[in-house]
Amino acid sequence: MDEGYILSVPKKGYYVSNIDVYHNINIVQHEGTLLTEHINDLKIDFSPSDIDHKAFPYKTWRNLFKSCFNEFDHSILKRTTAQGNMGLRRELVSFLHSSRGVNCEERQIVIGAGTESSLRTISLILGNKTPIALENPVYRKAYRTFEHMGHEILPIPIDNKGIEIEPLKDHSNVAVYVTPSHQFPLGVSMPIGRRIELLNFANKADGRFIIEDDYDSEFRYIRKPLPSLQSIDQNGKVIYVGTFSTSIAPSIRMSYMILPLMLLKVYNKLFSEFGSEVSILEQKIIEKFIAEGSYERHLNRMRKLYKDKRAHFIKELSIFGDRIKVVGESAGNHLLINLITENSERQMCSAAIENGVKVYPISDYFIGEVISKYENTFLLGFGALSKNEIEEGVKLLYKAWVLK
Amino acid sequence: MDEGYILSVPKKGYYVSNIDVYHNINIVQHEGTLLTEHINDLKIDFSPSDIDHKAFPYKTWRNLFKSCFNEFDHSILKRTTAQGNMGLRRELVSFLHSSRGVNCEERQIVIGAGTESSLRTISLILGNKTPIALENPVYRKAYRTFEHMGHEILPIPIDNKGIEIEPLKDHSNVAVYVTPSHQFPLGVSMPIGRRIELLNFANKADGRFIIEDDYDSEFRYIRKPLPSLQSIDQNGKVIYVGTFSTSIAPSIRMSYMILPLMLLKVYNKLFSEFGSEVSILEQKIIEKFIAEGSYERHLNRMRKLYKDKRAHFIKELSIFGDRIKVVGESAGNHLLINLITENSERQMCSAAIENGVKVYPISDYFIGEVISKYENTFLLGFGALSKNEIEEGVKLLYKAWVLK
Known part of the structure; x- marks a missing residue:
């Protein structure tokens, strides 16, 4: 009776409920395609998004867990407001101020579940009637996120100073997504003139905003990074986004x-x-990681490590001679190389894969056609690789691309 | 020169760059309203979403962290596919099958950052041209999530069997969001007849889907929960959602x-x-928590704990005599009470607050006007409260509502 199969009628008794016959419509359910699995005989993966796992501060993290996770702090079991832990936001205010010149208060910070999640929140704030201008080539997940959310996408070319302003001029209602520190994937750093030009562009209409993705400003090797757009902005035009990825x-x-x-x-x-x-x-752990100064120490250590790896990588690539040109700034944990060849990008990728090496063609980051000057340009990440692995990878690439 | 302030012209020298003047448009930035802070002299908070913090398996969790977090497993530092860790999905397949009759494969499971995040993903899959039918009253965050994503919202009344099917009949393209185990907030459990009726409704048109939020099926005290809609569905019409919250x-x-x-x-x-x-x-930790059987032991323990608290709560409420009626199933970690009074709901909430008790009025969960039979109905959560606190809370409520 509890489940509804029979009914009790007072002073009469129990009756079988009148239940519909369940219709099985015998749909042939179309199978979802499986995501591609890792290629098994891959020896070296030049993935641009990997980090050095051996250098992770395991011991520090274990201690942070121990000190954050305890019976006497019930806040570790409770939800917080949508914006995230106040403590972490407080640490970010001072950390981002000293490292990136960012000016803000705790209440302006929103902790998100990764860059894409933050971009989705931005999309909801702006509304999907706001067109999004994207650098082309672009950080692909940003492009896909805004596309999913139903925004009109305006792909804007990049010159040697970053995103071009001219094609934006007609739009009075637009959010411009940029990576000024180190354009992803081209590696261009936006000079001060273009930064001011972009901010002034935004200042000229109420409906114009800039989304500044400062994604790997931490890893710059030659000189201090330029101040963020957010730090110059006086008019509330910049939404600043960062990540711990x-x-x-x-x-x-x-x-x-x-x-x-x-x-x-x-x-x-x-x-x-x-x-x-x-x-x-994890918010508490990272709050403490920053507060103790461990985050800064970790960044300094990683910066040195990646800088060394990068130099080593470029030295190794010299065996290619004039066949290869390294493009972009001295930053991040991937290189961009331009290869002189008569073969197509796809052929070069396949040749690499056949020799057990995975490289990332720049065409994957373009919205529409690749501009001819970027044909046969590849992203080579070195974050996760040891110097030996870098050497091995370069040798395999040389075998694949030159010796054949 | 690196930062773009000066230019070098070969064989001529250095020139100051032509940089725009930055325009400060002196916008008066409107302040965002601050979220309401906790009321300081609150003695008892009958929050419907809190859990018993003292009963959290701290020791087990510490051991799980130790065994999952180690230098030799680099996978704890890497991203996984959007769907989440394969191991956790595998554990969920068998756990949900045995506990809720759910039939699925690992590749059908998507791990999300909370129910709202999962609902947002569902919104993107269905597209916001699909109207969403919601139970009214409704789980408010679900309502707000679908509203944010731009769906047309169809609020559907609930009778004593759950959501009514009749008002849905004209819609051939619709997703019906339901909480059949224990309707939130009314506590109605959907009997088998209505379940089949709802599934048959979905079977009759390609564009009809059911979103089954099985949010607290774990805490049912009198009898075994009914099988989930997903377990009856043979036609791929049900999207099943659950949470660890x-x-x-x-x-x-x-x-x-x-x-x-x-x-x-x-x-x-x-x-x-x-x-x-x-x-x-955390995905790894929960995978192991389930695999070791600790999750099931934890649920059994919590079920007993909440059942006792609930019984105690109802016993304490008996001092109200006929003034109070407890509504809904014996499930979850909150009660629904209907109070006989001539005052308004708002007045009763204020009276409670003045006596240091926070209760949650059902009007907050209605889309539009409250149906008259639910006037002066309140949610009283007891998850986080000890028996003593429940006693104190009831006494304070009695003082606020009866003695005055």
């Missing part, structure tokens, strides 16, 4: 964004009823 | 959903380039 580990799904006060108002209206989407314990 | 802790931002194969195809198309949005380490 490359600076700590890609498995820690945590990003942060800084909202101008005007957009914070919209955010609060949309999200005041929600909770944070990021593990509270 | 109440069963483990709200701070663990982790949910899961099971996609019918047809929708899995769409999901893969949309998300194959993305990574999981949930901490990989």
Whole structure:
């Protein structure tokens, strides 16, 4: 009776319920395609998003867990507001101020479950009637995220100073997504003139905003990074986005964004009823990691490590002679190489794979056709590779591309 | 020169760059409203979403962290596919099969950063041209999530069997969001007849789907829960959603959903380039928590604990005599009480607050006007409260509502 199979009628008894016959419509369910699995005989993967796993501060992390996870702090079991732990936001205010010149208060910071999650939140704040201007080539997940959310996408070319402003001029309602520190994937760093030009562009209409993805500003090897757009902005035009994916580990799904006060108002209206989407314990751990100074020490260590690897990588690549040109700034944990060849990009990728090496063609990052000057350009990440592996990878590539 | 302030012209020298003047447009930045802070002199908070913090398996969790977090397993630092860790998905397949009759394969499971995050993914899969039918009253965050994503919302009344089917009949393209185990917030359990009726409704048109949020099926005290809609469905019409928020802790931002194969195809198309949005380490910890049988032991323990608290709560409430009626099933970690009074709901909430008690009025969960029979109905959560606190809370309520 509890489950509804029979009915009890007072003073009469129990009756069988009148239940519909369940119709099995015998749909042939179309199978979802399986995501491609790792290629088994891959020897070297020049993945641009991997980090050095051996250099992870395991011991520090274990201690942080121990000190953050305890019976007497019930806050580790509770939700927080949608914006995330106040403590972590407080640490970010001072850390981002000293490292990136960012000016903000705790209440402007929103902790997100990774860059894509933060971009989705930005999309909800701006509304999908706002077209999104993207650098082309572009950080692909940003492109796909805004596309999913239903925005009109405006692919904008990049010159040697970063995104071009001219093609944007007609749009009075637009959000421009840029990676000024180290354009992904071309590696261009936006000079001060273009930064001001871009900010002035935004200042000229109420509906113009800039989304500044400062994704790997931590890893710059030759000189101090330029101040962020957010630090120059005086008019609440820049939404600043950062992540711990490359600076700590890609498995820690945590990003942060800084909202101008005007957009914070919209955010609060949309999200005041929600909770944070990021593990509270990991927020606490990272708060402490920053507060203790361990994050800065870790970054300094990793910067040195990646710088050495990068130099070693470029030295190894010299066996290619004039056949290869290294493109972009001295930053991040991947190189961009331009290969002189008469074969197609696809052929070169296949040749590499046949020799057990995976490289990442730049065409994957273009919206539409590849501009001819970037044909046969490849991203080669070295974050996860040891010097020996870099050597092996370069030898295999030389075998694949030159010796054949 | 690196930063773009000066230019070098070969054989001529250095020139100052032509940089725009930065325009400060002196916008008065409107302040975002601050989220309401906790009321300081609150003695008892009958929050419906809190859990018993003292009963959390701290020791087990510490051991799980130790065994999952180690230098030799680099996978704890890497991203996984958007669907989440294969190991956790594997454990969920068998756990959900035995506990909820759910039939699925690993590849149909998607791990999400909480129920709202999963619902957002579902929204992207279905597209926001699909209207969403919601139970009214409704789980508010679900309502807000679908509203944010731009769906047309169809609020559907609930009778004593759950959501009514009749008002849905004209819609051939609709996703019906339901909580059949224990309707939130009314506590109605959907009997088998209505379940079949709802499934048959979905079977009659290609564009009809059911989103089954099985949110606290774990905590049912009188009898075994009815099988999930997903377990009866033979036609790939049900998207099943669950969460660890109440069963483990709200701070663990982790949910899961099971996609019918047809929708899995769409999901893969949309998300194959993305990574999981949930901490990989916590996914590993929960995988092991389930695999070791600790999750089931924890659930059994919590079920007993909440059942006792609930019985105690109802006993204490008897001092109200006929003034109070307890509504809904014997499930979950909150009660629904209907209070006979001539005052308004708002007045009763204020009276409670003045006496240091927070209760949650059902009007907050209605889309539009409250149906008259639910006036002066309140949610009283007891998850986080000890028996003494429940006693104190009831006494304070009695003082606020009866003695005055």
